[in-house]
Amino acid sequence: MTPTLVRHHSHAETSTRVEPGNRARDWAEIQERMLAPLYEAVYERLEVGSGTRLLSLGCGSGLALLIAAARGAGVTGVDTDLERLALARTRLLPGPGSDAGPVAGHPRLLEGDPSTARPSDGAPYTLITAFTPVGCSSDDGEGLVAALRSAVPLAARGSTVVLTGWGPPERCATAPVLRVAGRLSDRDRDRDRDRDRDRVPRTGGWRPSGRDDLEELAFRAGLNPDGSGRVACPFGYADMDSAVRGLLSTRLFDAAVRATDRAQVEKEVAEALHPHRRRDGTIWMPNVFRYLVCTT
Numbered sequence: 179m180t181p182t183l184v185r186h187h188s189h190a191e192t193s194t195r196v197e198p199g200n201r202a203r204d205w206a207e208i209q210e211r212m213l214a215p216l217y218e219a220v221y222e223r224l225e226v227g228s229g230t231r232l233l234s235l236g237c238g239s240g241l242a243l244l245i246a247a248a249r250g251a252g253v254t255g256v257d258t259d260l261e262r263l264a265l266a267r268t269r270l271l272p273g274p275g276s277d278a279g280p281v282a283g284h285p286r287l288l289e290g291d292p293s294t295a296r297p298s299d300g301a302p303y304t305l306i307t308a309f310t311p312v313g314c315s316s317d318d319g320e321g322l323v324a325a326l327r328s329a330v331p332l333a334a335r336g337s338t339v340v341l342t343g344w345g346p347p348e349r350c351a352t353a354p355v356l357r358v359a360g361r362l363s364d365r366d367r368d369r370d371r372d373r374d375r376d377r378v379p380r381t382g383g384w385r386p387s388g389r390d391d392l393e394e395l396a397f398r399a400g401l402n403p404d405g406s407g408r409v410a411c412p413f414g415y416a417d418m419d420s421a422v423r424g425l426l427s428t429r430l431f432d433a434a435v436r437a438t439d440r441a442q443v444e445k446e447v448a449e450a451l452h453p454h455r456r457r458d459g460t461i462w463m464p465n466v467f468r469y470l471v472c473t474t
Contacts, residue, residue, distance in 0.1 A: 201427050202261030206239035208424035212413050216467050217242040217309065219409040220340055224305065224471070226251050233295055233303040233332065235325050236310040237287065240266030247285060254286040254303070256295050263287055292329035302334040311343045311467060312395060319395050326399035330474050337474045339401055341392045345408055345466030352413055352463045355425065355450040362434035362443060392470040401472035408468050415461040422447050 226232070228250035234243055237255025239262045247253050247270065255270075257263045270285040288294045297303065306329050312318050326339065333339075347353040388394075396403050415421035422444050425431065434443045454463045 199261045199264075202239065202259065202265055204423045204427035205262060206241075206265045208415070208420055209427050210239055210241045212411055212424075213309065213311075213467070214241065214245070215411050216342060216409045216469065217245050219407065220307070220342075220469055221246060221249060223407065224338060224340075226305065230305055231297070231301060231303045232305045232307065233292070233329060235292060235306065235308045235322070235329060237266055238262045238310070240269045240287070242307065242309050243285060243287075244269055251305075252284070254288065254295050254297075256288045256290060256292055258290060260289065263289060292325050292332065295329070296332060302337070303329075303332055304334055304337050306330070306333055306337065306339045308339075308341050312341065312391065319391070319398075323395060323399050326395075326401070330400065333474055335474060338404075339396075339399075339472040339474060341395060341470045341472065343392050343468050343470075345468050346389075349464075349466040351454060352425075352465050355447060355454075355463070356430060358443070358446045358450050359431045359434045362431075362446065363437050392468065396470060396472045401474065403470055404473050405471040406469060407471075408466050411465050411467050413461070413463040413465060417459050418448055418451060418455065418461065421451050421461040 220226075224230075226246055226249050230246070230249075230251035232243070232246050232251045232253045234246075234253065234255040237243055237257050238259070240255060243253045243255050243266065253270070255263075255266060257266070266287050270287060286295070286298070306326070308322055308326070310322075312322055322341075330339070344350055344353075392406070393403050413421075413424075415424060425447060426435075426440075426443065431443050431447070451461055454461050456462060
């Protein structure tokens with residue numbers, strides 16, 4: 179199992195101005211591995227291997243693809259985040275002189291929506307995954323439904339689609355920390371309402387996942403739910419700095435940063451993390467994530 183206690187990553191101070199590339203590296207080096215138990219549990223249940231043709235929606239910096247490729251799967255990933263995608267290419271498509279080992283098969287990493295991912299050899303995908311947890315903000319399902327409607331025609335009839343989301347808030351120690359995002363982003367929406375009562379407020383932040391969020395998304399995308407599971411994914415960090423940077427790399431705090439500023443968000447996230455700080459300075463938060471297995 180991929181370890182989830184992340185070593186310290188040296189930045190002299192947690193900066194109030196972070197370049198997109200730095201945030202993508204924070205995601206790849208600190209936060210992404212926290213979901214490795216989820217990836218591995220799904221692949222084990224579905225017996226992902228040499229006969230699997232996988233399309234990953236929102237593939238990020240490619241850890242889930244790398245794990246699938248190590249099991250022998252043919253992998254394709256799509257994402258709109260160019261910085262994360264560049265890191266995925268470094269992992270899966272190492273260039274000459276790279277220390278990275280070869281990746282089995284011919285991985286494809288594509289920018290944009292799933293319509294760019296039509297199989298080059300004409301053979302359909304057998305598995306589609308959406309490992310970015312849904313149900314965290316009021317509008318994050320809309321984009322996923324659209325992506326699924328583009329992706330499903332590229333898969334064979336009866337193929338498997340996996341959707342993922344946060345577990346119940348009472349089973350997720352990180353939930354109170356994520357509520358900081360919702361509270362701070364509400365200030366932005368309140369300011370918009372005060373300025374223009376007819377304007378539709380911007381969505382964002384975080385909200386607790388509903389019990390049937392994944393099933394509702396599946397039905398909207400024309401999928402048939404066919405089983406589910408829960409996986410423990412503890413968030414472990416070597417120190418407070420790594421914890422703050424890792425959490426802010428998730429993009430769940432973007433609306434909060436817009437509503438206030440990064441320094442304020444970092445301060446309040448650190449305060450919310452204090453109950454989870456252990457005597458040795460490490461941060462540890464048990465969490466549960468849920469996945470839904472569907473068929474096309």
